Amino acid sequence: MIAxxxxxxxxxLTFASTAPSPEKPPSTSQGAGRFAWIDWFRGLACxxxxxxxxxxxxTREPFRQGLYWDIARMQLGGFPARMFxxxxxxxxxxxxxxxxxxxxxxxxxxxxxxxxxCEVLLYGLLFRVAEWLLGGAERKNLPExxxxxxxxxxxxxxxxxxxxxxxxxxxxxxxxxxxxxAAVAVVFAAPLVQRWPWPEWLxxxxxxxxWDGTPLGTFPQLPFLAYTLGGAVFGSYWLxxxxxxxxxxxxxxxxxxxxxxxxxxxxxxxxxxALFSPSPTVPxxxxxxxxxxxxxxxxxxxxxxxxxxxxxxSARFSPLRTLGQASLLVYVVHVEMVYGRLTWSLHHRLHPIxxxxxxxxxxxxxxxxxxxxxxxxxxxLRTLRGQSSTLGSVRSATGK
Numbered sequence: 001m002i003a004x005x006x007x008x009x010x011x012x013l014t015f016a017s018t019a020p021s022p023e024k025p026p027s028t029s030q031g032a033g034r035f036a037w038i039d040w041f042r043g044l045a046c047x048x049x050x051x052x053x054x055x056x057x058x059t060r061e062p063f064r065q066g067l068y069w070d071i072a073r074m075q076l077g078g079f080p081a082r083m084f085x086x087x088x089x090x091x092x093x094x095x096x097x098x099x100x101x102x103x104x105x106x107x108x109x110x111x112x113x114x115x116x117x118c119e120v121l122l123y124g125l126l127f128r129v130a131e132w133l134l135g136g137a138e139r140k141n142l143p144e145x146x147x148x149x150x151x152x153x154x155x156x157x158x159x160x161x162x163x164x165x166x167x168x169x170x171x172x173x174x175x176x177x178x179x180x181x182a183a184v185a186v187v188f189a190a191p192l193v194q195r196w197p198w199p200e201w202l203x204x205x206x207x208x209x210x211w212d213g214t215p216l217g218t219f220p221q222l223p224f225l226a227y228t229l230g231g232a233v234f235g236s237y238w239l240x241x242x243x244x245x246x247x248x249x250x251x252x253x254x255x256x257x258x259x260x261x262x263x264x265x266x267x268x269x270x271x272x273x274a275l276f277s278p279s280p281t282v283p284x285x286x287x288x289x290x291x292x293x294x295x296x297x298x299x300x301x302x303x304x305x306x307x308x309x310x311x312x313x314s315a316r317f318s319p320l321r322t323l324g325q326a327s328l329l330v331y332v333v334h335v336e337m338v339y340g341r342l343t344w345s346l347h348h349r350l351h352p353i354x355x356x357x358x359x360x361x362x363x364x365x366x367x368x369x370x371x372x373x374x375x376x377x378x379x380x381l382r383t384l385r386g387q388s389s390t391l392g393s394v395r396s397a398t399g400k
Contacts, residue, residue, distance in 0.1 A: 035094065036318075038087065041305040042327050043320030045083035047363060049331070052077035053338045054359045058350045068352060081150050081219060082227050082294045083301070084327075088154050089161055089179075089231020090238070096167040097239055106167040113162035121155025127332060134340055146205035146216050151331075153219035156209060157228035160221070165232050175236055183229035190223035190286035191276040223286040230295050234302075251303045258299025265293045319367045326370035334366055 055072045063069065092113055099109035128145050135141060165176045190211070198207040208217035234254060241250030268274075269289060276287060312318065323330060337343060350358070 036321060037302070037305040037309040038090065038094075039321040039324030040309045040318060041083065041302055042087055042324030043318075043322065044301065044305065044324075045080045045087070046323040046327055046330055046366070047320065048076055048083070049080035050334060050338075050362050050366065051359050052080060053335065054362060055352070055355055057338045057343070058346050058348070058355045058358065059352055060349050063352050064348075072352075078290075078294065079297065081153075081224070083298055084150060085154060085157060085224055085227035086231040086295070086298045088158055089228040089233070090235035092158060092161055092165065092228075092232055093235035093239055100167065109167040110162055114159055117155050117158030117160075117162060119155070120158060121152055123328065124149060124151030124153075124155055127151060127335075130332075131336070131340075134336060136341075143216065146208065148208040148217055148219055150219050152209070153221070153224050154228070156221060157225050160225060161228050161232055164229070168236070176232055179229045179232045183226040183233065186221075186223055186226040186229065187286075187288045187291045188275075190226075191288070193222055194286060223291060226291055227295065227298075230298075234299065248306070251306050254299045255303030258296040258303070261296035262293050262300065265289045265296070322370045322374055323367060326373040329373050330366040330370055333369060334362060337362065337365075 051072060055069075056077070059069070059073075064073075095113060095116070096109055099112065104112070125145075128147060128149070132141055132145055135144075161179065164182055165179045168176070193211050196211075198204070198211070204216055209221060211217060211220045211222045237254070238247060238250055241247045274287065274289070309318070309321065339347075346358075
């Protein structure tokens, strides 16, 4: 296994290049100027998200139980959101590294990271409004506007993570200790806080961002913030390793750690070891073991993504990498296709085999949409941004 990772080693620049160099025009080829295996990992999360939502929306009642349902909806369905949140933390570290290379001050880098979190949160709020309007804009569905979905969670998690993890000057420890300690605190506090009823003076729309004691709290910060903090910790470690030309070794170590963590937790669950037990008020607590298992699998999948993309090469077309580069767009479009008016006649009415066939079709359509976004719309957007940046530089230089 060590030989395998060494064979597929990637230069440090490949990791660090999250933005095109000003001396070299950006390329439209897949993975150019990007950390390719991160895109592939994000694309895998998209595929898992498609199957999770489709099985949930379209499978008819007799099949919504048993082994099939447990694997497709409960087991695999638990990964996409965690993977996106984990990658949000990794992306924050990549952003900081890119800002440092461009000479951005730590203060401005943190401000930019906070704004990015606000931007994602705004996308989440606008998405809820759009869903409400497309669903008929019925008054009885107004509370759905305040539902804390995955985009809301990612946006708030990014802001909190940016506050806890500042840009790190060169020469300092690559591991953000504050993020590590905060992640541990969140993991162990979540099952305790879940047992508390949210105070009546606090609006449910606000409480939903803290814990899932309200119907609106689909993705509260407790415990999902821990995944973004964990991504920041391992993202820092991978960045440091990449700068020292040992990224393959670092990913091998984190993959082994993830595998051991996942196996140990599964063994503990099989033996019946648990720090927290269900209760009438909290039938499914946010077990620390669940976090450890999901985090371990994220680390293992990150290593697998690295091996696969370096073996295949970034010059080839990759459906998953393309999905990863347009993940926000395919998220918004596929949710409307799966849960919206277009497929209302299919909801809870199909056999699993039929649903599986539709998932394949849905995935192909989303890959095509992502390809258009990356290869056709992407170059035009980069040109527009480049012109705006050049105009801003001229104005700054001339004082106009």
